[in-house]
Amino acid sequence: MSTDLVLTYVGFFMMGAIALIGAVLAVSQRNILRAALGLIVSFIGVAGIYFVLEAEFVGVVQILIYVGAITILILFAIMLTRGLMQGTTSGHNSQWLAAALLAMLLFAALALVALGTNWNVAATRVSSDLIPKIGAELMTTYVLPFEAVSLLLLAALVGAIVIARE
Amino acid sequence: MDILNDLFVNAQIWLTDALRALVAGFGLAQDAEAALVAVVMTLLSIFAILLFMVLMVLILIWLERKVVARIQDRLGPNRVGPWGLLQPVADTIKMFTKEDIVPANADRLIHTLAPIIVMVPAVLAFAVVPFGRGMQAIDLNIGILYVVAVGSIGTIGIFLAGYGSNNKFSLIGGMRAVAQMVSYEVPQVLTIVAVVLMAGSLSLNRIVEAQSGWGGLRWFLFAFPVGPIAFVVYYLSGLAEVNRTPFDLPEGESELVAGHHTEYSGMKWGLFYLGEYFNFFVMCSIGATLFLGGWNGPLLPPYVWFIVKVYALIVLGMWIRMTWPRFRVDQLMGFAWKVLVPIALVNIVLTSLALPVLKTIGLI
Numbered sequence: 001m002s003t004d005l006v007l008t009y010v011g012f013f014m015m016g017a018i019a020l021i022g023a024v025l026a027v028s029q030r031n032i033l034r035a036a037l038g039l040i041v042s043f044i045g046v047a048g049i050y051f052v053l054e055a056e057f058v059g060v061v062q063i064l065i066y067v068g069a070i071t072i073l074i075l076f077a078i079m080l081t082r083g084l085m086q087g088t089t090s091g092h093n094s095q096w097l098a099a100a101l102l103a104m105l106l107f108a109a110l111a112l113v114a115l116g117t118n119w120n121v122a123a124t125r126v127s128s129d130l131i132p133k134i135g136a137e138l139m140t141t142y143v144l145p146f147e148a149v150s151l152l153l154l155a156a157l158v159g160a161i162v163i164a165r166e
Numbered sequence: 167m168d169i170l171n172d173l174f175v176n177a178q179i180w181l182t183d184a185l186r187a188l189v190a191g192f193g194l195a196q197d198a199e200a201a202l203v204a205v206v207m208t209l210l211s212i213f214a215i216l217l218f219m220v221l222m223v224l225i226l227i228w229l230e231r232k233v234v235a236r237i238q239d240r241l242g243p244n245r246v247g248p249w250g251l252l253q254p255v256a257d258t259i260k261m262f263t264k265e266d267i268v269p270a271n272a273d274r275l276i277h278t279l280a281p282i283i284v285m286v287p288a289v290l291a292f293a294v295v296p297f298g299r300g301m302q303a304i305d306l307n308i309g310i311l312y313v314v315a316v317g318s319i320g321t322i323g324i325f326l327a328g329y330g331s332n333n334k335f336s337l338i339g340g341m342r343a344v345a346q347m348v349s350y351e352v353p354q355v356l357t358i359v360a361v362v363l364m365a366g367s368l369s370l371n372r373i374v375e376a377q378s379g380w381g382g383l384r385w386f387l388f389a390f391p392v393g394p395i396a397f398v399v400y401y402l403s404g405l406a407e408v409n410r411t412p413f414d415l416p417e418g419e420s421e422l423v424a425g426h427h428t429e430y431s432g433m434k435w436g437l438f439y440l441g442e443y444f445n446f447f448v449m450c451s452i453g454a455t456l457f458l459g460g461w462n463g464p465l466l467p468p469y470v471w472f473i474v475k476v477y478a479l480i481v482l483g484m485w486i487r488m489t490w491p492r493f494r495v496d497q498l499m500g501f502a503w504k505v506l507v508p509i510a511l512v513n514i515v516l517t518s519l520a521l522p523v524l525k526t527i528g529l530i
Contacts, residue, residue: 002197003197003198003200003201004197031273033273033276034273034275034276037276040322056308056312057308057311060308060311060312060315061311061315063318063319064314067315068315068318068319068321068351072322072325072344075322079329131307131368
């Protein structure tokens with residue numbers, strides 16, 4: 001095995017470990033804010049995996065959207081919906097069995113898809129300048145889903161303003 | 167002249183060669199040698215950038231106090247060293263020797279983590295800043311997107327500082343900071359889109375190269391009329407992002423004691439202080455890169471041009487800080503969403519429309 005490959009493996013497993021530790025923290029912490037923090041660690045670990053795999057664009061977008069936007073939204077939600085200084089809550093409620101079943105089902109579905117896919121390794125390296133291609137594809141091949149998502153976001157925005165007014 | 171121009175690049179090449187010669191003595195495999203050299207060189211460049219940053223912050227602290235003092239018709243620090251130059255050193259020693267206090271009912275872990283989370287993103291952003299020709303740690307092809315993404319992490323740190331201190335002033339400061347930083351990120355990113363349109367790339371290196379015409383003076387700032395508009399919007403929202411006056415509501419001392427860092431002391435407070443200046447320096451470096459042509463310029467070496475431009479923006483920030491009063495909370499959000507965001511959006515449309523014209527008359 002070449003040294004480059006070894007370094008890639010080391011980086012991959014380090015980032016994977018960070019993502020897993022964060023995920024475990026997110027579900028095991030009793031303080032909901034600390035759980036959200038665990039989620040951030042997990043997101044950063046996943047972004048790190050993307051960087052190790054040389055998909056910088058996906059990695060940066062992962063940080064921008066998940067760490068920069070979604071977690072801040074979660075923090076805001078925690079701040080505005082419950083007494084912040086309330087302290088710890090129990091991580092379990094009466095629906096834990098249903099939740100566990102659903103989670104297992106999801107895991108099984110993902111595992112089936114992952115195992116069933118024929119992972120072709122591309123013979124040629126993908127060009128590093130992907131952003132223009134992504135942009136062009138979004139505006140041609142995938143223009144309908146792109147516009148649909150924009151519309152959905154607009155609806156969410158208007159909805160949030162309506163709720164805030166009441 | 168050439169020696170001066172490429173001073174640091176040549177130093178790096180010389181160091182790499184020396185290291186390679188040293189490693190060759192270990193008798194490792196070919197690719198292991200290359201990897202070792204690459205890792206050591208990466209660590210060295212991280213160290214060099216950190217050292218440079220800390221030095222810059224020491225100068226910034228001194229400069230800020232001096233400039234502020236002159237604007238207020240005072241002398242400023244003048245006791246420690248010549249012209250008070252050693253004042254930041256004295257400040258640092260003071261910070262290191264102060265007691266580190268954590269409030270009794272605070273969340274210890276979050277209280278400790280917060281200053282680190284504020285500090286780290288600012289350092290990370292420097293990985294892609296082009297300090298001079300060939301003086302960039304990594305040339306990411308999505309450089310500017312990386313800076314924006316990394317910058318958004320800092321918000322979490324300030325929020326956690328507000329929450330983890332278990333103090334009402336801190337909490338209000340933290341909530342203000344999050345609302346403000348999230349709001350002002352929007353116009354900032356939108357103005358960056360205008361620059362990306364003009365340069366045709368997200369790579370900071372190529373954005374700088376796109377401004378290299380006219381002997382290094384064809385900056386996007388002069389791409390009339392869209393360039394100046396984008397610059398003003400970028401600079402104002404940048405000031406809000408780094409919580410400087412007139413946008414320093416999260417730590418407004420006349421209302422909130424010290425906002426999110428009320429309960430911090432010693433070196434933890436020092437990290438906030440350092441992080442604030444790091445962020446300010448990053449904001450001005452990116453501003454200089456995007457609008458003032460980065461390291462482009464006639465006669466002087468590229469890195470000198472870069473530093474001069476960054477410091478021009480920094481002094482502008484200090485001037486604004488001393489001459490404008492602080493915003494009110496209700497004005498603050500309105501200014502972002504009702505003034506800056508529409509201007510930035512119109513500016514994007516205008517840029518795409520004006521692009522062919524600007525290219526024909528040679529402004530970009």
